[in-house]
Amino acid sequence: MPTPSQQAQAAPATKIDIDSIHSFLIHPGKGAESPHEINGAAVPKSGKLFDMLRPVFDEAEEDCPHKIAFNSQSGQQKNDSRDALIAYIKNCDLNHGRDIAKRLQVVTTHRSGLGLLFLMKGGKNGETKIVVSRFPADSGILAEEKGKGLSVEFLERIFMKSAKTYKAALYSGSSFTKDFWRGQAADKQINSAESVIADYWIREFLLSDFLTPGEAGTRRFAIAVRETMNRCAEPGVKQDIVAMQNFVAKMPSQVVSAKGLLDQFHVPEGTQAQIKDRFPKAKSFEETFTFVPGEFTKLVNMRTIELDNGALLTAPTDRFDQVFTREPVASAVNLFRFSTQGTIVDQRFRKVKP
Amino acid sequence: MTTLEETFTLRRERVLVPLADRIEAHLKSVFSGFPRIDRISARAKSVARFIGKGAKHEGGIPKYADPLNQIQDQVGARIVTFYASDVEKVRLEIEKYFKYIESKKIVPESESEFGYEGRHFILFVPEDLIDDKLDREESVEFFELQIKTLFQHAWSEAEHDLGYKPSGALTSDQKRRLAFTAAQAWGADQIFNELYRQTSATTVLSEPSPR
Numbered sequence: 138m139p140t141p142s143q144q145a146q147a148a149p150a151t152k153i154d155i156d157s158i159h160s161f162l163i164h165p166g167k168g169a170e171s172p173h174e175i176n177g178a179a180v181p182k183s184g185k186l187f188d189m190l191r192p193v194f195d196e197a198e199e200d201c202p203h204k205i206a207f208n209s210q211s212g213q214q215k216n217d218s219r220d221a222l223i224a225y226i227k228n229c230d231l232n233h234g235r236d237i238a239k240r241l242q243v244v245t246t247h248r249s250g251l252g253l254l255f256l257m258k259g260g261k262n263g264e265t266k267i268v269v270s271r272f273p274a275d276s277g278i279l280a281e282e283k284g285k286g287l288s289v290e291f292l293e294r295i296f297m298k299s300a301k302t303y304k305a306a307l308y309s310g311s312s313f314t315k316d317f318w319r320g321q322a323a324d325k326q327i328n329s330a331e332s333v334i335a336d337y338w339i340r341e342f343l344l345s346d347f348l349t350p351g352e353a354g355t356r357r358f359a360i361a362v363r364e365t366m367n368r369c370a371e372p373g374v375k376q377d378i379v380a381m382q383n384f385v386a387k388m389p390s391q392v393v394s395a396k397g398l399l400d401q402f403h404v405p406e407g408t409q410a411q412i413k414d415r416f417p418k419a420k421s422f423e424e425t426f427t428f429v430p431g432e433f434t435k436l437v438n439m440r441t442i443e444l445d446n447g448a449l450l451t452a453p454t455d456r457f458d459q460v461f462t463r464e465p466v467a468s469a470v471n472l473f474r475f476s477t478q479g480t481i482v483d484q485r486f487r488k489v490k491p
Numbered sequence: 492m493t494t495l496e497e498t499f500t501l502r503r504e505r506v507l508v509p510l511a512d513r514i515e516a517h518l519k520s521v522f523s524g525f526p527r528i529d530r531i532s533a534r535a536k537s538v539a540r541f542i543g544k545g546a547k548h549e550g551g552i553p554k555y556a557d558p559l560n561q562i563q564d565q566v567g568a569r570i571v572t573f574y575a576s577d578v579e580k581v582r583l584e585i586e587k588y589f590k591y592i593e594s595k596k597i598v599p600e601s602e603s604e605f606g607y608e609g610r611h612f613i614l615f616v617p618e619d620l621i622d623d624k625l626d627r628e629e630s631v632e633f634f635e636l637q638i639k640t641l642f643q644h645a646w647s648e649a650e651h652d653l654g655y656k657p658s659g660a661l662t663s664d665q666k667r668r669l670a671f672t673a674a675q676a677w678g679a680d681q682i683f684n685e686l687y688r689q690t691s692a693t694t695v696l697s698e699p700s701p702r
Contacts, residue, residue: 204618206590206592206615207592209591209592209593209594211596212593212594212595214592214593214613239593292513310627311560311628312557312560312561314557314560314561314563315561315631315633316560316632317558318592318615318632319632346590348590348618349590349594349617349618350586350587350588350589350590350617351587352588353587353588353589353617356521356588373656417619418618418623421618421619424618425681435676
């Protein structure tokens with residue numbers, strides 16, 4: 138069942154069936170002087186292969202969680218990858234499909250290996266939907282019984298061993314001016330804590346980036362955290378945020394969602410719910426963006442000192458030294474005692490001016 | 492059958508006017524505290540301007556076959572800065588916080604001409620500002636943002652007003668006078684920018700050294 142965030146994504150209003158499928162074998166070609174010739178074929182709209190591919194097309198809205206958009210080239214309303222996609226939609230033949238395949242080949246490294254590209258297109262009531270997907274090659278063993286004997290053979294070009302392991306991108310729309318700029322992407326092959334989607338798939342092949350720029354996504358997250366801190370009355374939630382803020386501020390730039398980031402630092406679900414409530418839209422909580430550390434610290438501008446006993450001392454940066462008195466206890470080992478006094482009234486974050 | 496004017500009028504009221512308000516508020520929030528910005532505003536294109544633009548021809552054929560989907564400045568926003576160097580600073584900030592499909596610096600075609608100048612963007616409407624209750628077909632995907640100096644803004648507003656006068660096209664002499672005012676606006680921007688640069692440097696240099 139799709140999550141609320143997936144339900145709200147830009148999907149065609151009516152269900153669209155597949156009109157045509159073209160497939161191309163993609164050899165690694167990045168940096169190659171004479172790239173391998175690309176062979177392709179039309180896939181019949183019936184049979185086991187079609188049955189295997191149909192869910193990839195039908196469920197792309199739910200299965201492609203990352204919102205992406207084509208990049209402008211040289212400031213103009215032009216993108217070579219988008220142009221190739223639109224040319225294919227308009228002509229829907231092997232030649233135009235091969236142009237897309239060539240674009241994938243020149244960015245495919247030997248590490249990515251051999252792949253099978255599928256272009257699946259459908260249309261209804263003036264609306265066009267296209268799914269571009271790449272399945273990696275795998276190896277396996279073919280065992281065939283022959284009479285009372287057994288033939289065992291090692292196979293190197295097995296595709297779709299798991300129909301759930303692939304990369305994909307989805308685009309839909311009715312206007313070649315207004316639509317087909319934004320899309321959705323998935324990478325069901327990646328298994329990395331550092332990324333959620335292969336760079337070469339969205340940046341090099343699709344010449345795209347996340348729809349929400351890093352600073353914008355980080356800003357939205359930081360404001361939600363700050364507002365939760367400033368407006369929530371629950372001490373436990375505030376403590377969770379103070380602890381989390383210290384770690385997040387030290388986090389390097391990486392592709393995350395707000396939910397993924399909070400999960401990463403084991404922020405309790407109750408606190409996550411409070412932060413999610415401060416997002417302009419609930420679905421944005423799971424949207425992928427590139428976290429920008431400087432943007433976060435700019436908006437949640439508190440100075441924190443962390444002691445090796447687990448203490449976190451936090452105060453507005455400009456008054457930190459007045460709020461906390463620091464006494465050396467044993468200078469040789471950098472041991473200090475911090476003290477402060479006051480009536481507990483609240484805990485707050487402050488924003489710094491740009 | 493619904494006419495283009497009726498369709499756009501409905502879209503303007505239901506979609507574009509509220510969207511322009513949200514875009515203006517969002518821009519003001521992003522640029523809160525940013526120095527030397529005179530004003531930030533956003534507006535929905537008027538029905539008359541939309542219909543006029545949609546009826547334009549290029550090389551004898553209609554420029555827009557599908558105006559509702561092809562005209563990208565149905566919502567237009569503007570950021571007006573004090574000095575010319577601030578336009579570039581605002582541009583860099585916009586590129587951080589917004590995804591764009593077009594970014595261009597508009598200047599006269601030759602060095603000997605003076606006329607309209609400004610930085611124009613075609614930006615995606617940020618996801619958070621889209622009304623999810625609306626169908627995708629009912630709304631717009633993009634809005635236009637112009638970044639200009641006070642002098643560029645003042646000149647283009649007056650020039651735009653004169654261009655829409657019912658008396659028809661301007662005479663050669665009137666166009667020459669208009670170009671003269673554009674040259675003066677350009678010169679004023681150059682001098683103010685230089686004065687700002689000099690006084691900023693002087694402020695830093697003349698600060699007393701700590702004792």
